[in-house]
Amino acid sequence: MELMGIIFSNIYDEHLGEVTKQRTLASLPFGGRYRLIDFVLSNMVNSEITNVGVITKSNYQSLMDHLGKGKEWDLDRKIDGLFILPPFGTGQKTVYRDKIEALWGAKRYLERSNEEYVLMSDSNIICSIDYTEVLKQHILAKADITMVTRKEEIKDKSNIKGIAVKTNTRRRVTDVLVNYNRPGIEQCGMGMYLLKRKLLLELLEEANSYNLLDFDRDIIQAKHKKLKIMVWEHKGTALRIDSTQSYFEANMALLDKEVRDAVFRGEGFVYTKVRDEVPTYYGRKSEVENCLIADGCRIEGRAENCVLFRGVTVAEGAAVKNSILMQDTHVGKDVSLDYIITDKEVEITDGRMLMGAPQHQIIINKGKIV
Amino acid sequence: MELMGIIFSNIYDEHLGEVTKQRTLASLPFGGRYRLIDFVLSNMVNSEITNVGVITKSNYQSLMDHLGKGKEWDLDRKIDGLFILPPFGTGQKTVYRDKIEALWGAKRYLERSNEEYVLMSDSNIICSIDYTEVLKQHILAKADITMVTRKEEIKDKSNIKGIAVKTNTRRRVTDVLVNYNRPGIEQCGMGMYLLKRKLLLELLEEANSYNLLDFDRDIIQAKHKKLKIMVWEHKGTALRIDSTQSYFEANMALLDKEVRDAVFRGEGFVYTKVRDEVPTYYGRKSEVENCLIADGCRIEGRAENCVLFRGVTVAEGAAVKNSILMQDTHVGKDVSLDYIITDKEVEITDGRMLMGAPQHQIIINKGKIV
Amino acid sequence: MKMQKKKKCIAMLLAGGQGSRLGVLTKNIAKPAVPFGGKYRIIDFTLSNCVNSGIDTVGVLTQYKPMELNEYIGNGQPWGLDRNSGGVHILQPFTKIKSKEWYKGTANAIYQNELFIEQYEPTHVLVLSGDHIYKMDYAKMLAEHENNHADCTIAVIDVPLSEASRFGIMNTREDGSIYEFEEKPKEPKSTKASMGVYIFRWDVMKKYLEQDSKDENSDNDFGKNIIPAMLSDGCNMHAYAFGGYWKDVGTIESLWEANMDLLSGDSALSLEDNELKVYARNYDCPPTYIFEGAKISGAMITKGCEIKGCVENSIISSECIIGEGAVIKNSVLFPGTVVEQNAEVNFAILGTGVHIGEGAKVGETDFSAAEKKKQKITVLGSRFLLEANGAVQAGEMLEAQS
């Protein structure tokens, strides 16, 4: 009852291209049976957070379908629970442009909540974190804001607006670098901030009156001397999704047992929408190796180095390699696929051959028949 | 499983003025503890409808707060249940203008539903109807569309876009009058239509390709010869809310036992959001007569011919007459009110005197301190 | 295949008592399901306390007339206890491999449900009774329990010394640790009465329950057996002082008094306080209608009623009808009670669905005489029908013909 959660569902959509055209980044399918938001939402639930607001902007029908009444996360509660916060919240006439405006739209919700602290998070990082630990450190260090960071190698091609920080030996932030792009290993922000709810409201009020928009730049960077901003370093595995390439690589990383164990067997379960699929059937002639396979598939052909989502079928004679096939993809007879990402409900007709490359996967849009 | 429901939450908002400025018509408080939508939604639930879509347009945060996860209506279901349909549903870029566009936005939801029939309804009529009876007649009469009507007296000042119909002896619609304004008793449409889901989708498809907007004019009126449109006449009580005056009168009508019994003791319970209020406390000096009083009030003064919503307080020495006090209105000491409508969380400070008139109630906006 | 999440503290609510001292009021329902305060049942207070204290897993131990209690609790939704992991569970006795055992004492009831507790791997178990009216934040007690590293913490309330011999009394040292427990002592050494609210470390409790189960001479009761055994073994046991309103409503007198306490302007049991809200199952009925000519003074009335007569210093539950000229004073009406016109009721508890005919009299209805002395409470069991102009004497307790 001390900590509430806020999740941004739409930040960074534009970096993912086709796969986020009809959905929020938060509802992007991942890892065979999940959507990206499942990870941060499950982390919150596993950290005993029972009041979560999901800030939406556009394209959120698929997100609403996925979250439903919040039952799977045990958030269909009489008191608190899961709240989808539509745009135009607090008397706004236009959709928000950046995080501060997004939070401003959720002002009424923040005001009506009772928790002392807020944990805000983006939805594009796959990891397992116990936020109660972050809170413990936050209280112990008497911090104003605690940001979750991770030592990451910054590549010069990085196309995301990142934030990197320097700290003193007591983990207090001493310098903040926004849009940092110089290669090297840095303490990088994971888009997760913990602070008092009242402080957040004050900061929003102030930022709003100066018409400031960017939480990282206008609050974290601008105020890091005035406020005591501390770092909580996440030392475990984390997969950051900020481009199609990193989306592909993060899925493929799950074929490694260590990554799977870190992500799925961490602080608690990862919850997701239940589809009531039947178990997967492997035909008499199927050949499957190094694959992550969800329930509800029917595999008669060959699959190698793949992530297969719920309800995928691979017909006899087909060979699928190094590919991600989202929910209800149907692969016809004698099809050959290599480095392909199919969105939901794609059909690959008999005999087709499609080949991408390790650095350039071919994406087939939702519902296409190829 | 045969019948699904669609509720329009925003139609006619503009006729109600101040009280629908910050909320949909559907979420307008009514009768001490209800919102308008409770009546049509409860009718649906009591008619064994378990799949209901609520079409929203704007200002729907209060509606979402009220409906929550649908628990109170037993619609927080794993299979089907209650769905809030946000604007911009099916790839729309602008909010809808009229009913056909609104339904067009809900096309995907309609397509994915399994029920054979749809019952569509506005949310501005208070009545108790068993829709299974409407369905029975619809099937028996082999109708294409059945519309629920009621004999009503049309006054020339009526400011609503009404629909009136003429029928033959077998209740088939033979003539349709849109925006009908001539005084007299007519068979008036109650904004409720029952038809096959597939037929509705076909009609929408056709209307959309001709860019038609008005369900009453472009479908019911235009097609009443081609389609078999039948009337199901509701003979019981019904309160239509289409202006501030009719809103006031409908609330006051509840002080009549016959109206109350017709509305509240009809086909089933009227469900609403649970507030967990304490019982109402009547002070040693309270004087209360001819009032409808919800739970959670504290009355120390005098109340006569009033509807008091949950959490209202009337201090000692105050006298409230012919008024509607919405949730959490506080009436100070020695206040005198007559023909007043207070919105939620209004505070009338000690000693004030406010007087409206039978045909002109004074409305105090939400949260105001007077 | 772990089904449940680990919980720090779960609650076990003892709702099994037969409640025979409530007579006709518990003829068909378990005591915790008895209506209270107009829109509550007795158990609402304990369940709401759990929820308000952040405890989301509650086992309700019941075997006596559980039907209505089961229905009332349902899926736990009214208290927000409809959880995937945890939530409220009714625990009735079940068939073991060889024996079919009903619950014996309170300790045995918990012991029989050891497996239920184990699946949540709790560090602590909160043991509660289902027949007390109070609002309490158990989280504060739990914090003190943890700070003291106690094996068991027992909530106590200060009672007047003159009444202390009616309670189980805890004798404590200065640091709050308990050195002695006396059940209804003739010469009480302290005024700290046990409220029947215990927090145990589960590993310790388990050990003592197992030990106790093997003792054939034991009554398998917390107060009589478990607590004394722990004390004599030198377990670390503390008293937690609770300062608010607390009332055992096990008798007709105390049930009536607790209801009347709600009407005394500044009741310590502030229902309106949102900090520790009391939740109850909601029944869908319209607001209450007060007719012209009705007279209400110092009363609590909940929804769904129609009042034409006079109501004074009384509690009226939902869907009651009070006819013209009827007078209700100093009474508690359970849901669905009808009092026909010109009937008079004073110092009474009328059970669910009681029907008082026209002009009938219940209790001492010479009102001016009744004001002068404390009256005996008249009780009519649920669905009792009193014919027109009938009379029930003060202090009588009658049940409906079946």
Place this chain on the structure above:
Amino acid sequence: MKMQKKKKCIAMLLAGGQGSRLGVLTKNIAKPAVPFGGKYRIIDFTLSNCVNSGIDTVGVLTQYKPMELNEYIGNGQPWGLDRNSGGVHILQPFTKIKSKEWYKGTANAIYQNELFIEQYEPTHVLVLSGDHIYKMDYAKMLAEHENNHADCTIAVIDVPLSEASRFGIMNTREDGSIYEFEEKPKEPKSTKASMGVYIFRWDVMKKYLEQDSKDENSDNDFGKNIIPAMLSDGCNMHAYAFGGYWKDVGTIESLWEANMDLLSGDSALSLEDNELKVYARNYDCPPTYIFEGAKISGAMITKGCEIKGCVENSIISSECIIGEGAVIKNSVLFPGTVVEQNAEVNFAILGTGVHIGEGAKVGETDFSAAEKKKQKITVLGSRFLLEANGAVQAGEMLEAQS
């Protein structure tokens, strides 16, 4: 104060059987809670049938080892049965005024819960067993029941004449009305076997239950007492012919066969068919991972597994681990089973959490010999540990040391 809505038809599911013929598999759990088909429990089929037939009120009658079944059913959410009005309710025996009665026969179990049924004022009551595997739309049966104005309708399935003497056989007239019921007749007159699925008019059923309860010589059983009594009184009783897959999984053999039926390309029990979907409680675990070098052929594997070895013609439940070089053939693995490397399993059912050590052998693992004749099924109870290189002979049934 009516709590429940009136329902046209509610279901009463008899889940109380001790299931002793399933041996070690039902040592700690009730038969309906036994895993089936990789991700289901036996009861999922009946509960899903109810939901798919529009029946939203189900009473589950249980008294034997209800713990895990209770936990599994929980608030009914997995089947959409977490309803405010109706939903799924576990009905255990409870204390009546004077006697403490456990359920006797099937009819007595229902009779003891008469009050539960009454509160929904149902027109019809559907009586079901919790140990059959089938997908059925009861709504169609109910429609026929109503069209026939029947007092009771009994679902029947056509069985081979040679097997008919193992079943309760309904002898019917041309219009489907039943004139005779024979329990396991030596010379069956028809091949219409009762499926243990009955729809009764509640008013009629109630009368016969009351009558039966007074007969001290009665076994209080539907098949033995109620149905014959109704027939001899000339009640209007009809048979409803069901054409789909139906299997009583009361024995090890039939349980194994029903699992294997799922693997036969065109099983009549099409799980994938969305028309009558089978719901089950969901456990949160990641997708299954198939390692390089694994060989899978004709198998059903659900989520959370890690497969390195060879799986052929088998059903693997969630969170199983199959080591390198291990071979699983013609077997059913319950959840959480671990088979270490190079171990071999053939024609076996391995209970929940069984652990087979490296190189161990279960059942006839001379695979080429085993193919030639039908093998006896080997069964290991839940949490059985087989040490490395250990062996369990074909047809053995072993339980874990406790």
